[in-house]
Amino acid sequence: MLDTTPLLTAVERLADRLRSTPESRLRHGAAAVGLTLARELALRAQLLEFPGREPRPLPDAGLFAVADQLAVAGRDLALVVGTAPSGELDEAVALVEAAQQQL
Template identity: 60%
Template sequence: MSERTALHTAVERLAGRLRALPQRRLRAGAAAEGLELARWLARQAQLLEFPGREPYDMPDDGIFVVGDQLAVAGHELAAVADRDPGRAEGVLVEALRRLAVTAKAVG
């Protein structure tokens, strides 16, 4: 399995888990963990796509959309990585590591 495919699968799994969590668990830190990861993924995608531009910060749109934000950021990173796989390889490896750590923290 390619790293891009693994990223897509891991992002979908964690985003689905975040979407299904009860409000209590989201407020207890799961949403913050997911948003932190989504912001990192979005930043990496922007750095790869627009290397000379300072990346925009992903906003905090609330605990109930963090799963969607994670999915969008992860899929954007995968799409950008497709265009320049050589430059993106290290970022994809780190993204998979961070996804695993966040998935474990979210439960």
């Protein structure tokens, strides 16, 4: 089983950053970056956990929920990626770090 601490740490750091982001910045793109990442992490988690099943899209729950959506999607992925090939974990961490740079 892989150590998913790097993924969990990166996701929590970004979620905390989104939680403290002013509404104006959330409206001008920060929330969209967070939601896009949350959707990608949720998609990856579903594909690993339920191969062959059509993934369900993560809904847009609004500006102020995006940080929590990201945190949940990241934790879900960490649960399943711990048993996946190590490349999956590295890719997920890279996605989170890239989103961090966009904010």
